[in-house]
Amino acid sequence: MCVIKLVATDMDGTLLNDKKELPKDFCSFAASHKDIKMVIASGRQYFNLIKTFPNNVEDFIFIADNGAVVFEKGKPLFIDSIDMDVVEELLKEIHKIEGVACVLCGAKSAYISTVDDIALKNIQMYYAKVKFEMKSIDQIEDDNILKIAVFLNKEAETKLYPAIAHLNNPDGRLSAVLSGDSWVDIMNRETNKGTALKKIMDIYGIKPEESMAFGDYHNDLEMIKVCKESYAMENAHDDIKAAAKYIAPSNNDEGVMKILLERIK
Known part of the structure; x- marks a missing residue:
């Protein structure tokens, strides 16, 4: 051994x-x-x-x-960062799913828009540097987005992942992975x-x-x-x-x- x-x-x-x-x-x-x-x-x-x-x-x-x-x-x-134009398109798609909260995970900070109390509690558990009330990705200055973390309370495997699993298309640039019972993470394919x-x-x-x-x-x-x-x-x-x-x-x-x-x- x-x-x-x-x-x-x-x-x-x-x-x-x-x-x-x-x-x-x-x-x-x-x-x-x-x-x-x-x-x-x-x-x-x-x-x-x-x-x-x-x-x-x-x-x-x-x-x-x-x-x-x-x-x-x-x-x-x-x-390893995600192109901002890809981030923008992803956000449009993700926000069509009822009840989700998104965290844009940057190298310098995480960024979120308005979220409910349950999502906020979970976000604060995993992110120490967070900028709130983000209205547009144009507000993100001098930072790289590494990952998009998507939260849906206790329904990541049953509801959230099935809605975005198509991102794992072998020809695509991204991958989606279950990272907990309430979280799916989206990153570059090889990340x-x-x-x-x-x-x-x-x-x-x-x-x-x-x-x-x-x-x-x-x-x-x-x-x-x-x-x-x-x-x-x-x-x-x-x-x-x-x-x-x-x-x-x-x-x-x-x-x-x-x-x-x-x-x-």
């Missing part, structure tokens, strides 16, 4: 428990294993992610917005956690068999496939369990931490 040189983990439903808490020993583990690249891979905004690790930012590489941007030591390694992770592995000369990944939902699928030592959480979607090599204990049972302590000394 190869020595593990990289560990990548999703946040919500994977590393964090349902109360959105980190395993108590996770940061100390990362700090004491400097020889391992520790990657936090999430659909969350970068500025939100670093709030979870206020004293340990330099111990991690951050894949944010589902792979559209990667930060290391506070600096972007790369950014995902797996593509971003592969770039990191190439930079540091790390092989798939030297890499470990943890995930629970569809936006973790490509990342799970990139790493030979892949784990789906016990609470993961069945599709992720089918793709992963192993099953880890649930997020509420600190499954990521248990596997790390078991596999890495």
Whole structure:
């Protein structure tokens, strides 16, 4: 069995428990294993992610917005943005779906128009820098849109995704992926956690068999496939369990931490 040189983990439903808490020993583990690249891979905004690790930012590489941007030591390694004319056309289509809220996820801030209280609560959970009351994309100045996150409370898989799944046409420029029970993320076709992770592995000369990944939902699928030592959480979607090599204990049972302590000394 190869020595593990990289560990990548999703946040919500994977590393964090349902109360959105980190395993108590996770940061100390990362700090004491400097020889391992520790990657936090999430659909969350970068500025939100670093709030979870206020004293340990330099111990991690951050894949944010589902792979559209990667930060290391506070600096972007790369950014993958969507053309603004494509964003404008997408918004017209998405707003035809009843009850949705859209977040335009920029490299510098997130942007939203008026939303209801339920959507606002969920948006504030995942985005630390947000500009409200956006009436037009013309108001966005000097920023790149990395992703469009679409919210429909508890109906992402049953109602929202089916309405925009056609974006996954192989000839298209975009992809739509379920990132939670209320969220669908739309990005450039080649943008995902797996593509971003592969770039990191190439930079540091790390092989798939030297890499470990943890995930629970569809936006973790490509990342799970990139790493030979892949784990789906016990609470993961069945599709992720089918793709992963192993099953880890649930997020509420600190499954990521248990596997790390078991596999890495």
